[in-house]
Amino acid sequence: MPRQIFQLKMSVAGVRPPVWRRVLVPAGYTLDRLHRVVQHAMGWRDCHLHSFEIDAVQYGEPDPDGDLVLHDELDVRLDAVLGKGSRFSYTYDFGDWWEHDLVVEDALTADPDERYPICLDGEWACPPEGIGGPVGYHALLAALSDPTHPERVMLSDWVADGFDPTFFDPAVTTTLLRRFC
Template identity: 60%
Template sequence: MARAIIQLRITLDGVEPTVWRRVLIPGGFTLDRVHRVVQFAMGWGDRHLHVFDIDGVQYGVPDPDGLLDVRDELDTRLDAVAQKDARLRYTYDFGDWWEHDLTVEDVFPADPDTAYPVCTAGERGCPPDDVGGPEGYRDLVAVLADPDHPDHAPMREWLGRSFDPTSFDPARVSTLLRRMT
């Protein structure tokens, strides 16, 4: 039997216009690998804690101090918790509190000629890490759009790179995803 591929739509909450991605992931991936797919697909830097919330159960990296009560994401496969039309929640960076809605759009057999995971679509650039959550991101976009704003130059310097909130390239993400396997 062909391995199952799960088509996920990842949508970042609290940001308008919507930042989203569509990825195809092997169902046999454990949640720690799904975390990495989300990180690469969205453009995050994987510098902060994260947690999945699936039907009221939280999965993540076990906390050695026992402060976070999560199941070990290494022990749970995506196909065990994600059937068609299922919705999962993924939170990244407990300071900025980036919430993502992961919707299972489809489940189908793998194409033997396709390398998975792969990003097939998406829109808009992901906010930079440490920008201050959705509110900080709205401020950043407004400041960058106004060269006369007093914070324009300091924000550009803080970013340290060019940033276009409208830009997204699924082929680039797919290349990054192939490197993770």
Template identity: 35%
Template sequence: MTKKTYQIQIALRGSKPKIWRRILVPSDLLLSDFHKIIQTTMGWTNSHLHQFIKNRTFYTRIMADDDWGGEMDNVDYSKIKISDLLKKEKDIIIYEYDFGDGWEHDIILEKIESNGMNKNIPTCLTGKNNCPPEDCGGIWGYSEMLEILKHPDHAEYEEYIEWLGGEFDPKYFDKIEINEMLKTQDFGCFELF
């Protein structure tokens, strides 16, 4: 069976301007490893819980003492390949990161290449805009923060600059830096959650 390469777009829901990445990954990649690639390419720090969602089924890291209950179907994502959920071009799944801030990402299968694994993958092809800082309050908190940062005379401006540790460029995106991280780390980050 010929290995396939997926071209995927990751887009942060509700972001204006749109925060997105286009990546190449192997089709047989486990969701648990795909999570690490998303963290690296988007710029998150892997500090919070996360899950993939398709058709009201939740794919996540299952721990021995998990007792989710309720009406939700939870599946151990360490046993599921992305090709199990993304089967044809334009298929979409949702990746949710940080249940408190509720960062939802649309994961869109743009193209399937059956030329094997001759490309340096995983790799980031392109993208736009900086990832929001962790714990800034979700898309609404991020929008409010950006508005405040436009006005140095705003009462909360200095507080945000201190919290951020300096200036924040919402347009920043460095494909070379992202690809270096993908090459030098185990899919870009240490699995904390």
């Protein structure tokens, strides 16, 4: 039987302009591998906790000492809990609370001559880690766009020199996905 590929669109919730990615991933991936895909496709550094919510069930890395009850993401294949049209969420960094909306846009047959995962498209750079969630990111964008903004210098310290919030390159992202996922 040919391998199935899911076309996923992932968007950071609560930010404008939209930060999103469209990727192709094997449907046989487990949720822990999808976590790595989200991290590298979006541009996060994987320094914080995360969880998925699919049909009101929480998945992630179980912590026996933690308060959050999570089903183990290592035990769950995408094709066992998702299909074409499925919508679910991924939350990264429980302090800044970066929520991502994900949708399985299509289920395709794998091209035997292609390597997966692949980033097809996307827009805008990933928000910086530790900026304070969507509210902090909007404050950063406002400061970067106004040279006279009173918090420009302080907020600019959160980003690397040359940070361009409008820049995104799917080819570079595909290289990262193939190397680390």
